[in-house]
Amino acid sequence: MPVTIRECHLTQQNSSSTQIPTSSGGKKVPSGSVKTKLCVAIPASLVADTPHLREKTAKLGTIARACAIFGTHEIILYPDYAQQERTEDMELCERILRFIETPQYLRKRLFGLSPSLKYAGILPPLQIPPHDVPRSVHDCREGDVREGVVVARHGGSLEIDVGLERTLECQGALQVGTRITVRLTDVERNLVGEITDPTKISIYWGYRVKQSKFKLATLLEKERFDLRIGTSRYGANILDIWPKISSLMKNSGSILVAFGSPRLGLTEILSQEGKSPEGVFSFLINTVPEQNVVTVRTEEAMLVSLGLLNCMRLR
Numbered sequence: 001m002p003v004t005i006r007e008c009h010l011t012q013q014n015s016s017s018t019q020i021p022t023s024s025g026g027k028k029v030p031s032g033s034v035k036t037k038l039c040v041a042i043p044a045s046l047v048a049d050t051p052h053l054r055e056k057t058a059k060l061g062t063i064a065r066a067c068a069i070f071g072t073h074e075i076i077l078y079p080d081y082a083q084q085e086r087t088e089d090m091e092l093c094e095r096i097l098r099f100i101e102t103p104q105y106l107r108k109r110l111f112g113l114s115p116s117l118k119y120a121g122i123l124p125p126l127q128i129p130p131h132d133v134p135r136s137v138h139d140c141r142e143g144d145v146r147e148g149v150v151v152a153r154h155g156g157s158l159e160i161d162v163g164l165e166r167t168l169e170c171q172g173a174l175q176v177g178t179r180i181t182v183r184l185t186d187v188e189r190n191l192v193g194e195i196t197d198p199t200k201i202s203i204y205w206g207y208r209v210k211q212s213k214f215k216l217a218t219l220l221e222k223e224r225f226d227l228r229i230g231t232s233r234y235g236a237n238i239l240d241i242w243p244k245i246s247s248l249m250k251n252s253g254s255i256l257v258a259f260g261s262p263r264l265g266l267t268e269i270l271s272q273e274g275k276s277p278e279g280v281f282s283f284l285i286n287t288v289p290e291q292n293v294v295t296v297r298t299e300e301a302m303l304v305s306l307g308l309l310n311c312m313r314l315r
Contacts, residue, residue, distance in 0.1 A: 036313070037073050037254040039225070040306070041216065043080035043261035043269065044090040046298055057119040060096040062299040068101075068126045070306040071204045078212045078219055080261050080269045090211055092116050096123070097209045102179075103131050103147050105163030110149060110179060128206050137164050137187060144184045145201060146193075150174050160193065168193045181205070216258060216266070217275040226252035228281045230266045231259055231305050233291060235277075235284035238308060245283060246312035257305060259298050 042063070047056040067075055075097055077090050095116050100123045102110060111117060125131065130147050134140050151167060152159035153176055160168040160182055168191045170182055181201075186192035198205045212219050220228055227248055238245075249255060258281070260266045266277055266284070277284040287305040288296050296304075 036249070036252060038071055039074040039076060039254070039256045040067060040072050040302065041076045041078055041212075041219065041256060041258040042093075042298065042302075043259070043264075044077055044086035044093070045081050045261045045263065046077075046089070046093055048081075048086070048089055049262040053116070054119045054122065056092065057096055058122055059299055060093060061100060061123040063302055064097055064100045064126060065124055066299065066302040066306055067207050068128050070310045072207050072306070075207055075209045076212050076219070076256075077210070078214065078216050080216065080264060094209050094211055096120070097207075099123070100126060101128075101206050101209070103133070103163065105135075106147060106149050106161070106179065109151075109161060110177075126206075129203055130206055133163070135163070137166065137191060140164070140184055140187045142184055142187060144187075145196065145205075146182055146184070148180055148182050150176050150178045150180065152176065162191075162193075164191065166191055170195060215269075215273050217270050217273040217280050220256070220258075220280055223256075225254045225256040227255045228283075229255065229257045229309070230277050230281040230284040231257065231287055231301055232266050232277065232284055233286055233288070233296070234265070234267060235286040237289045238285050238287050239289070241283065241285065242312065245285070245309075246315055248282070249309065249313045255309075257309065259301055259305075262295070262298065 046063075047059055050056045050059055063075075066072075077093055079086055079090070095111075095114065099107060099111055099117060099120060130145075133144070133146050146162045148160040148162035148168060150158050150172075151161045153174070156171055156173060158170045158172045158174060160170050160180070162168050162182060168182060168184070170193050172180075172195050174180060174195075181196050181198040182193040183196045184191070184193045214222060227245075229245070258266060260269060270277060270280060285305075287301065287308050
């Protein structure tokens with residue numbers, strides 16, 4: 001069965017708010033703020049300098065963990081190297097990043113066997129709320145939220161695999177193979193639920209992955225973000241502009257943080273479009289001032305940068 005894109009904006013939602021789901025132990029999951037949409041932009045050539053699939057997989061696992069730890073809502077993969085076609089690299093990144101974000105009980109159905117997932121066993125668990133859910137109907141309760149995939153369709157009724165002993169009944173008109181988010185409305189007699197919008201859930205509910213056909217500068221022109229931050233060793237020292245960025249982050253509905261590639265920094269990447277960081281970003285910042293190595297790897301820069309920006313947002 002082909003992999004399907006996660007449904008994130010659904011018109012079939014039946015309720016205006018979504019109850020906080022609980023973990024298998026009956027405790028409420030961590031309730032971090034999700035008022036601000038945080039996106040990261042990473043280059044298609046991210047794994048181009050890593051020769052073996054095992055190391056590529058490990059690198060992407062680190063990136064997925066960084067994004068999940070700091071509540072990233074969307075990962076955008078953008079083409080960054082004009083001289084080479086990076087479609088294969090981009091597709092590999094998308095598949096592995098989506099695989100690790102998918103709850104384990106849905107992975108086999110959505111991804112099946114794929115050569116690109118040969119080393120998926122080394123990926124670290126994300127341990128985000130959609131993954132920490134009951135494994136038995138007896139432990140579920142009305143109002144719980146789960147990820148599922150449509151396995152059958154009967155007129156206006158759907159059968160949804162939500163990782164329990166039996167499928168869930170739900171009203172809708174989605175195609176078989178579609179991944180969706182559902183809220184349980186009956187767990188006593190039949191397992192019944194309703195489609196819900198994950199963007200309305202009051203806690204962090206994982207990230208989406210999107211391939212962009214546009215290069216970085218064009219991408220930022222077409223997609224509006226309240227705050228656009230680029231990371232570079234040639235940027236302003238983060239300590240010098242900390243108060244200003246912190247203030248803006250607290251009042252921004254959407255934030256994009258962009259990272260360069262192993263071979264090209266953001267300045268070089270943007271120059272391919274005749275653009276400069278000053279004309280594209282709200283800020284170009286150096287989150288590792290006085291670095292003691294020649295280059296900071298993208299996955300390392302993400303952990304450092306997202307961690308510091310998270311402190312700014314919460315301070």
